[in-house]
Amino acid sequence: MHKEAELKINAVQGRVVVKVPASTANMGPGFDSLGMALSLYAWVSMAPAEKTRITLFGDNLDGVPQDKTNLIYEVAQSVFERAGAEVPELDIGIRSDIPLTRGLGSSASAIVGALFAANALVGSPLSEDELFQMATAIEKHPDNVGASIFGGIIAAAWDGERADYVRIEPPAGMDVLVAIPAFELETKKARNVLPKTLPMQDAVFNVTHSSLLTAALFSGRLDLLGRAMRDKMHQPYRAALIPGMETILKEATQHGALGAVLSGAGPTLLLLARSGDAANEGLVAFVRDTMAREGIDVSTRWLEPCLHGPRVRVVGFDDPAYAMEPHQVLALAGAEVSV
Ligand SMILES: Nc1ncnc2c1ncn2[C@@H]1O[C@H](COP(=O)(O)OP(=O)(O)OP(=O)(O)O)[C@@H](O)[C@H]1O
Ligand SMILES: N[C@@H](CCO)C(=O)O
Numbered sequence: 415m416h417k418e419a420e421l422k423i424n425a426v427q428g429r430v431v432v433k434v435p436a437s438t439a440n441m442g443p444g445f446d447s448l449g450m451a452l453s454l455y456a457w458v459s460m461a462p463a464e465k466t467r468i469t470l471f472g473d474n475l476d477g478v479p480q481d482k483t484n485l486i487y488e489v490a491q492s493v494f495e496r497a498g499a500e501v502p503e504l505d506i507g508i509r510s511d512i513p514l515t516r517g518l519g520s521s522a523s524a525i526v527g528a529l530f531a532a533n534a535l536v537g538s539p540l541s542e543d544e545l546f547q548m549a550t551a552i553e554k555h556p557d558n559v560g561a562s563i564f565g566g567i568i569a570a571a572w573d574g575e576r577a578d579y580v581r582i583e584p585p586a587g588m589d590v591l592v593a594i595p596a597f598e599l600e601t602k603k604a605r606n607v608l609p610k611t612l613p614m615q616d617a618v619f620n621v622t623h624s625s626l627l628t629a630a631l632f633s634g635r636l637d638l639l640g641r642a643m644r645d646k647m648h649q650p651y652r653a654a655l656i657p658g659m660e661t662i663l664k665e666a667t668q669h670g671a672l673g674a675v676l677s678g679a680g681p682t683l684l685l686l687a688r689s690g691d692a693a694n695e696g697l698v699a700f701v702r703d704t705m706a707r708e709g710i711d712v713s714t715r716w717l718e719p720c721l722h723g724p725r726v727r728v729v730g731f732d733d734p735a736y737a738m739e740p741h742q743v744l745a746l747a748g749a750e751v752s753v
Protein backbone atom coordinates (compact mmCIF):
# COMPACT_ATOMS: atom_id res chain seq x y z
CA MET A 415 0.00 0.00 0.00
CA HIS A 416 1.19 3.50 -0.84
CA LYS A 417 1.92 5.12 2.56
CA GLU A 418 0.75 8.61 1.69
CA ALA A 419 -2.51 7.14 0.45
CA GLU A 420 -3.19 5.52 3.85
CA LEU A 421 -3.27 9.03 5.28
CA LYS A 422 -5.08 10.75 2.45
CA ILE A 423 -7.69 8.31 1.23
CA ASN A 424 -10.84 10.17 0.28
CA ALA A 425 -8.98 13.40 0.98
CA VAL A 426 -11.14 15.04 -1.66
CA GLN A 427 -14.63 15.61 -0.33
CA GLY A 428 -16.46 16.24 -3.54
CA ARG A 429 -16.37 15.58 -7.25
CA VAL A 430 -13.26 15.76 -9.42
CA VAL A 431 -13.52 17.13 -12.97
CA VAL A 432 -10.60 16.64 -15.37
CA LYS A 433 -10.18 18.15 -18.84
CA VAL A 434 -7.75 16.25 -21.11
CA PRO A 435 -6.42 17.20 -24.56
CA ALA A 436 -6.63 14.95 -27.61
CA SER A 437 -3.39 13.85 -29.23
CA THR A 438 -1.87 12.84 -32.52
CA ALA A 439 0.69 10.03 -32.51
CA ASN A 440 3.68 9.16 -34.72
CA MET A 441 3.85 12.46 -36.64
CA GLY A 442 4.96 10.32 -39.59
CA PRO A 443 8.26 8.52 -38.92
CA GLY A 444 8.17 8.64 -35.08
CA PHE A 445 6.11 5.46 -34.80
CA ASP A 446 5.06 4.85 -31.17
CA SER A 447 7.37 7.68 -30.12
CA LEU A 448 6.42 11.21 -31.24
CA GLY A 449 3.12 12.71 -30.12
CA MET A 450 1.51 16.14 -29.95
CA ALA A 451 -1.39 17.38 -27.81
CA LEU A 452 -4.23 19.08 -29.71
CA SER A 453 -6.80 21.74 -28.82
CA LEU A 454 -9.70 19.28 -28.75
CA TYR A 455 -10.81 17.92 -25.37
CA ALA A 456 -12.49 15.22 -23.31
CA TRP A 457 -13.79 15.66 -19.76
CA VAL A 458 -14.16 13.10 -16.98
CA SER A 459 -16.02 13.77 -13.74
CA MET A 460 -15.71 11.32 -10.86
CA ALA A 461 -17.13 11.04 -7.35
CA PRO A 462 -17.55 8.19 -4.85
CA ALA A 463 -21.10 6.76 -4.98
CA GLU A 464 -23.30 4.13 -3.35
CA LYS A 465 -23.89 2.46 -6.69
CA THR A 466 -21.87 2.87 -9.86
CA ARG A 467 -23.42 5.13 -12.49
CA ILE A 468 -21.81 6.18 -15.76
CA THR A 469 -23.35 9.08 -17.67
CA LEU A 470 -22.28 9.87 -21.24
CA PHE A 471 -22.60 13.40 -22.57
CA GLY A 472 -22.37 14.64 -26.17
CA ASP A 473 -22.47 12.96 -29.58
CA ASN A 474 -19.12 11.21 -29.62
CA LEU A 475 -19.55 8.38 -27.14
CA ASP A 476 -21.97 6.03 -28.89
CA GLY A 477 -21.34 2.43 -27.89
CA VAL A 478 -19.13 3.25 -24.90
CA PRO A 479 -20.09 0.84 -22.07
CA GLN A 480 -21.99 2.27 -19.10
CA ASP A 481 -21.21 -0.57 -16.72
CA LYS A 482 -18.09 -1.63 -14.87
CA THR A 483 -16.42 -2.72 -18.13
CA ASN A 484 -16.07 0.99 -19.01
CA LEU A 485 -12.41 1.87 -19.62
CA ILE A 486 -12.55 4.86 -17.26
CA TYR A 487 -14.06 2.80 -14.44
CA GLU A 488 -11.45 0.05 -14.91
CA VAL A 489 -8.50 2.46 -15.06
CA ALA A 490 -9.75 4.27 -11.94
CA GLN A 491 -9.82 0.97 -10.04
CA SER A 492 -6.18 0.33 -11.04
CA VAL A 493 -5.24 3.68 -9.47
CA PHE A 494 -7.09 2.86 -6.23
CA GLU A 495 -5.43 -0.55 -6.10
CA ARG A 496 -1.98 0.97 -6.62
CA ALA A 497 -2.69 3.62 -3.97
CA GLY A 498 -4.12 1.11 -1.51
CA ALA A 499 -7.47 2.86 -1.53
CA GLU A 500 -10.93 1.34 -1.94
CA VAL A 501 -13.58 3.21 -3.90
CA PRO A 502 -15.53 0.40 -5.57
CA GLU A 503 -18.59 2.44 -6.55
CA LEU A 504 -18.21 5.58 -8.64
CA ASP A 505 -20.43 8.24 -10.17
CA ILE A 506 -18.67 8.96 -13.47
CA GLY A 507 -19.59 11.50 -16.12
CA ILE A 508 -17.86 11.53 -19.52
CA ARG A 509 -18.05 14.18 -22.20
CA SER A 510 -15.87 14.12 -25.28
CA ASP A 511 -15.32 16.32 -28.28
CA ILE A 512 -12.75 13.77 -29.52
CA PRO A 513 -14.29 11.35 -32.02
CA LEU A 514 -13.74 7.66 -31.17
CA THR A 515 -11.46 5.37 -33.20
CA ARG A 516 -10.32 8.12 -35.57
CA GLY A 517 -6.64 8.42 -34.63
CA LEU A 518 -7.01 11.41 -32.33
CA GLY A 519 -6.16 9.60 -29.12
CA SER A 520 -9.66 9.15 -27.68
CA SER A 521 -8.63 6.06 -25.71
CA ALA A 522 -5.51 7.82 -24.39
CA SER A 523 -7.59 10.82 -23.28
CA ALA A 524 -10.00 8.48 -21.47
CA ILE A 525 -7.12 6.64 -19.76
CA VAL A 526 -5.40 9.88 -18.74
CA GLY A 527 -8.68 11.43 -17.56
CA ALA A 528 -9.41 8.34 -15.44
CA LEU A 529 -5.89 8.23 -13.97
CA PHE A 530 -5.84 11.91 -13.01
CA ALA A 531 -9.43 11.96 -11.70
CA ALA A 532 -9.00 8.81 -9.59
CA ASN A 533 -5.64 9.98 -8.25
CA ALA A 534 -7.09 13.38 -7.27
CA LEU A 535 -10.07 11.66 -5.64
CA VAL A 536 -7.80 9.83 -3.18
CA GLY A 537 -5.56 12.78 -2.39
CA SER A 538 -3.03 12.57 -5.28
CA PRO A 539 -0.69 9.90 -3.83
CA LEU A 540 0.72 8.98 -7.27
CA SER A 541 3.23 11.26 -8.99
CA GLU A 542 2.84 12.47 -12.59
CA ASP A 543 5.62 10.06 -13.60
CA GLU A 544 3.80 7.11 -11.95
CA LEU A 545 0.64 8.09 -13.83
CA PHE A 546 2.60 8.29 -17.11
CA GLN A 547 4.09 4.82 -16.48
CA MET A 548 0.63 3.40 -15.75
CA ALA A 549 -0.91 5.13 -18.78
CA THR A 550 1.80 3.74 -21.06
CA ALA A 551 1.43 0.21 -19.69
CA ILE A 552 -2.33 0.37 -20.31
CA GLU A 553 -2.28 2.05 -23.78
CA LYS A 554 0.98 0.27 -24.83
CA HIS A 555 2.39 3.23 -26.74
CA PRO A 556 3.58 6.39 -24.95
CA ASP A 557 3.10 8.85 -27.83
CA ASN A 558 -0.63 9.49 -27.29
CA VAL A 559 -0.71 9.27 -23.49
CA GLY A 560 2.50 11.29 -23.11
CA ALA A 561 1.11 14.14 -25.20
CA SER A 562 -2.19 14.11 -23.26
CA ILE A 563 -0.31 14.17 -19.93
CA PHE A 564 2.44 16.68 -20.63
CA GLY A 565 0.95 18.79 -23.45
CA GLY A 566 3.02 20.13 -26.35
CA ILE A 567 5.12 17.64 -28.31
CA ILE A 568 6.75 14.64 -26.69
CA ALA A 569 9.48 12.28 -27.86
CA ALA A 570 9.12 9.06 -25.88
CA ALA A 571 10.46 5.53 -25.74
CA TRP A 572 9.02 2.53 -23.88
CA ASP A 573 10.98 -0.68 -23.38
CA GLY A 574 8.05 -2.59 -21.92
CA GLU A 575 9.07 -1.70 -18.37
CA ARG A 576 9.71 2.02 -18.24
CA ALA A 577 8.76 4.91 -20.49
CA ASP A 578 11.08 7.90 -20.83
CA TYR A 579 10.19 11.15 -22.52
CA VAL A 580 11.31 14.68 -23.34
CA ARG A 581 8.73 17.41 -23.83
CA ILE A 582 9.29 19.85 -26.70
CA GLU A 583 7.57 23.21 -26.90
CA PRO A 584 5.75 23.25 -30.28
CA PRO A 585 7.25 25.73 -32.75
CA ALA A 586 5.35 29.02 -32.90
CA GLY A 587 3.18 29.84 -35.90
CA MET A 588 2.10 26.30 -36.71
CA ASP A 589 -1.58 25.38 -37.14
CA VAL A 590 -2.97 21.88 -37.46
CA LEU A 591 -5.57 20.82 -39.99
CA VAL A 592 -7.29 17.53 -39.23
CA ALA A 593 -9.37 15.73 -41.84
CA ILE A 594 -11.57 13.22 -40.04
CA PRO A 595 -13.16 10.60 -42.31
CA ALA A 596 -16.70 9.51 -41.47
CA PHE A 597 -15.62 5.90 -40.90
CA GLU A 598 -14.06 4.32 -37.80
CA LEU A 599 -10.74 2.48 -37.77
CA GLU A 600 -9.78 0.65 -34.60
CA THR A 601 -6.13 0.90 -33.63
CA LYS A 602 -6.04 -2.89 -33.35
CA LYS A 603 -7.09 -3.30 -36.99
CA ALA A 604 -4.61 -0.65 -38.19
CA ARG A 605 -1.79 -2.39 -36.29
CA ASN A 606 -2.71 -5.79 -37.68
CA VAL A 607 -1.90 -4.70 -41.25
CA LEU A 608 1.71 -3.88 -40.31
CA PRO A 609 4.44 -6.34 -41.29
CA LYS A 610 6.36 -8.29 -38.63
CA THR A 611 9.72 -7.26 -40.12
CA LEU A 612 11.00 -4.35 -42.24
CA PRO A 613 13.74 -4.13 -44.86
CA MET A 614 16.88 -2.64 -43.30
CA GLN A 615 16.77 0.36 -45.68
CA ASP A 616 13.24 1.26 -44.53
CA ALA A 617 14.26 0.98 -40.87
CA VAL A 618 17.21 3.28 -41.56
CA PHE A 619 14.90 5.70 -43.41
CA ASN A 620 12.64 5.94 -40.36
CA VAL A 621 15.39 6.29 -37.76
CA THR A 622 17.02 9.08 -39.75
CA HIS A 623 13.80 10.92 -40.54
CA SER A 624 12.46 10.62 -37.00
CA SER A 625 15.71 12.09 -35.64
CA LEU A 626 15.59 14.89 -38.21
CA LEU A 627 11.94 15.62 -37.41
CA THR A 628 12.57 15.75 -33.65
CA ALA A 629 15.48 18.14 -34.14
CA ALA A 630 13.47 20.25 -36.62
CA LEU A 631 10.55 20.56 -34.19
CA PHE A 632 12.91 21.35 -31.33
CA SER A 633 14.68 24.09 -33.25
CA GLY A 634 11.65 25.53 -35.07
CA ARG A 635 12.86 24.49 -38.56
CA LEU A 636 9.38 24.44 -40.12
CA ASP A 637 10.99 24.38 -43.58
CA LEU A 638 12.24 20.81 -42.93
CA LEU A 639 8.91 19.30 -41.87
CA GLY A 640 7.71 18.28 -45.34
CA ARG A 641 10.74 16.05 -45.91
CA ALA A 642 11.29 15.01 -42.29
CA MET A 643 7.69 13.79 -41.79
CA ARG A 644 8.03 11.04 -44.41
CA ASP A 645 7.63 7.46 -43.19
CA LYS A 646 8.24 3.94 -44.49
CA MET A 647 7.26 1.97 -41.39
CA HIS A 648 3.48 2.18 -41.08
CA GLN A 649 1.81 4.63 -43.48
CA PRO A 650 2.49 2.67 -46.70
CA TYR A 651 0.85 -0.42 -45.14
CA ARG A 652 -2.11 1.50 -43.75
CA ALA A 653 -2.77 3.44 -46.97
CA ALA A 654 -5.06 0.72 -48.34
CA LEU A 655 -7.39 1.29 -45.37
CA ILE A 656 -7.77 5.03 -46.08
CA PRO A 657 -8.71 5.91 -49.67
CA GLY A 658 -7.20 9.26 -50.71
CA MET A 659 -4.48 9.19 -48.09
CA GLU A 660 -1.60 8.42 -50.46
CA THR A 661 -2.43 11.38 -52.74
CA ILE A 662 -2.87 13.76 -49.83
CA LEU A 663 0.43 12.79 -48.18
CA LYS A 664 2.26 13.04 -51.49
CA GLU A 665 0.78 16.33 -52.73
CA ALA A 666 -0.09 18.33 -49.59
CA THR A 667 3.09 20.40 -49.61
CA GLN A 668 2.31 21.53 -53.19
CA HIS A 669 -0.93 22.97 -51.75
CA GLY A 670 0.81 24.91 -48.98
CA ALA A 671 1.13 22.35 -46.15
CA LEU A 672 4.33 22.19 -44.13
CA GLY A 673 3.86 18.43 -43.89
CA ALA A 674 1.12 15.79 -43.91
CA VAL A 675 0.77 12.47 -42.08
CA LEU A 676 -1.67 9.86 -40.89
CA SER A 677 -2.74 10.84 -37.35
CA GLY A 678 -1.99 7.94 -35.01
CA ALA A 679 -3.41 4.73 -36.39
CA GLY A 680 -5.81 6.72 -38.60
CA PRO A 681 -8.09 7.24 -40.40
CA THR A 682 -7.68 10.97 -39.62
CA LEU A 683 -5.11 12.82 -41.72
CA LEU A 684 -3.13 15.59 -40.08
CA LEU A 685 -1.59 18.49 -41.98
CA LEU A 686 0.66 21.15 -40.49
CA ALA A 687 0.45 24.66 -41.94
CA ARG A 688 1.80 28.12 -41.20
CA SER A 689 -0.73 30.09 -39.11
CA GLY A 690 -2.59 32.63 -41.19
CA ASP A 691 -1.09 31.44 -44.50
CA ALA A 692 -3.17 32.59 -47.48
CA ALA A 693 -2.84 29.06 -48.95
CA ASN A 694 -4.70 27.45 -46.02
CA GLU A 695 -8.17 27.71 -47.52
CA GLY A 696 -6.93 26.03 -50.69
CA LEU A 697 -5.39 23.30 -48.58
CA VAL A 698 -8.77 22.47 -47.04
CA ALA A 699 -10.35 22.35 -50.51
CA PHE A 700 -7.57 20.06 -51.78
CA VAL A 701 -8.10 17.60 -48.89
CA ARG A 702 -11.88 17.62 -49.19
CA ASP A 703 -11.85 17.22 -52.99
CA THR A 704 -9.32 14.37 -52.86
CA MET A 705 -11.37 12.45 -50.30
CA ALA A 706 -14.63 13.19 -52.13
CA ARG A 707 -13.16 11.71 -55.33
CA GLU A 708 -12.68 8.48 -53.35
CA GLY A 709 -16.27 8.68 -52.08
CA ILE A 710 -15.15 9.44 -48.51
CA ASP A 711 -17.04 11.94 -46.35
CA VAL A 712 -14.60 13.96 -44.34
CA SER A 713 -14.96 16.70 -41.76
CA THR A 714 -12.08 19.19 -41.62
CA ARG A 715 -11.14 21.23 -38.60
CA TRP A 716 -8.36 23.67 -37.73
CA LEU A 717 -6.74 23.02 -34.36
CA GLU A 718 -3.66 24.22 -32.54
CA PRO A 719 -1.07 22.35 -30.54
CA CYS A 720 -2.29 22.24 -26.92
CA LEU A 721 0.47 23.34 -24.58
CA HIS A 722 -0.84 21.78 -21.37
CA GLY A 723 -1.84 18.40 -19.95
CA PRO A 724 -4.91 17.61 -17.81
CA ARG A 725 -6.62 20.44 -15.92
CA VAL A 726 -8.03 19.12 -12.65
CA ARG A 727 -10.78 20.88 -10.73
CA VAL A 728 -12.37 19.74 -7.48
CA VAL A 729 -16.02 20.59 -7.02
CA GLY A 730 -16.41 20.57 -3.23
CA PHE A 731 -19.60 19.71 -1.33
CA ASP A 732 -20.26 23.42 -0.75
CA ASP A 733 -19.80 24.30 -4.44
CA PRO A 734 -23.19 24.92 -6.12
CA ALA A 735 -21.96 22.71 -8.99
CA TYR A 736 -21.77 19.72 -6.63
CA ALA A 737 -25.54 19.30 -6.60
CA MET A 738 -25.58 19.08 -10.40
CA GLU A 739 -25.83 15.85 -12.32
CA PRO A 740 -22.43 14.72 -13.75
CA HIS A 741 -23.39 15.78 -17.24
CA GLN A 742 -24.36 19.25 -16.03
CA VAL A 743 -20.99 19.62 -14.33
CA LEU A 744 -19.40 18.52 -17.57
CA ALA A 745 -21.46 20.98 -19.59
CA LEU A 746 -20.20 23.64 -17.21
CA ALA A 747 -16.65 22.31 -17.53
CA GLY A 748 -16.95 22.51 -21.31
CA ALA A 749 -17.83 26.15 -21.10
CA GLU A 750 -15.02 26.94 -18.67
CA VAL A 751 -11.76 26.79 -20.53
CA SER A 752 -9.84 27.14 -17.27
CA VAL A 753 -10.85 23.70 -15.98
N1 LIG B 1 -14.23 8.66 -23.14
C1 LIG B 1 -14.17 7.34 -23.23
N2 LIG B 1 -14.73 6.57 -22.28
C2 LIG B 1 -14.63 5.22 -22.34
N3 LIG B 1 -14.02 4.55 -23.32
C3 LIG B 1 -13.45 5.26 -24.29
C4 LIG B 1 -13.49 6.70 -24.29
N4 LIG B 1 -12.83 7.14 -25.37
C5 LIG B 1 -12.39 6.04 -26.01
N5 LIG B 1 -12.75 4.93 -25.38
C6 LIG B 1 -12.48 3.55 -25.81
O1 LIG B 1 -11.38 3.55 -26.70
C7 LIG B 1 -11.75 2.97 -27.97
C8 LIG B 1 -11.04 3.66 -29.11
O2 LIG B 1 -9.68 3.35 -29.04
P1 LIG B 1 -8.73 3.28 -30.32
O3 LIG B 1 -7.35 3.14 -29.80
O4 LIG B 1 -9.26 2.22 -31.25
O5 LIG B 1 -8.96 4.67 -31.05
P2 LIG B 1 -8.39 6.11 -30.73
O6 LIG B 1 -7.77 6.12 -29.36
O7 LIG B 1 -9.48 7.09 -30.94
O8 LIG B 1 -7.32 6.28 -31.88
P3 LIG B 1 -5.68 6.37 -31.83
O9 LIG B 1 -5.21 5.53 -30.68
O10 LIG B 1 -5.22 5.83 -33.17
O11 LIG B 1 -5.36 7.81 -31.69
C9 LIG B 1 -13.27 3.19 -28.04
O12 LIG B 1 -13.88 2.28 -28.90
C10 LIG B 1 -13.67 3.00 -26.58
O13 LIG B 1 -13.76 1.62 -26.27
N1 LIG C 1 1.49 4.73 -32.42
C1 LIG C 1 0.22 4.07 -32.46
C2 LIG C 1 -0.83 5.09 -32.15
C3 LIG C 1 -2.21 4.52 -32.05
O1 LIG C 1 -2.76 4.79 -30.82
C4 LIG C 1 -0.02 3.45 -33.84
O2 LIG C 1 0.25 4.10 -34.85
O3 LIG C 1 -0.50 2.29 -33.92
